[in-house]
Amino acid sequence: MRGRMLKREGYYAESYKPRLPLSGYGVAIVLDSVHPEFKKGDLVWGVTGWEEYSLITATKGLSKIQHTDVPLSYYTGILG
Numbered sequence: 001m002r003g004r005m006l007k008r009e010g011y012y013a014e015s016y017k018p019r020l021p022l023s024g025y026g027v028a029i030v031l032d033s034v035h036p037e038f039k040k041g042d043l044v045w046g047v048t049g050w051e052e053y054s055l056i057t058a059t060k061g062l063s064k065i066q067h068t069d070v071p072l073s074y075y076t077g078i079l080g
Contacts, residue, residue, distance in 0.1 A: 021049040027072045045075040
């Protein structure tokens with residue numbers, strides 16, 4: 001995260017942009033979807049905006065959560 005706060009050319013991740021939400025690994029619930037693999041109510045994890053609601057258009061790296069018998073926070077750590 002610290003590296004993304006600096007302007008660096010060739011860094012593995014894009015720098016954060018002023019006045020835009022931060023992004024990183026998170027867990028989310030699908031509220032609406034036109035993607036065939038994700039439907040309303042699905043739990044997913046992957047790179048999301050750290051905000052109340054996110055519009056996620058690129059599903060590469062986004063995964064459905066299959067095992068809900070563990071705390072969802074585990075998906076941003078040991079299970080992610």
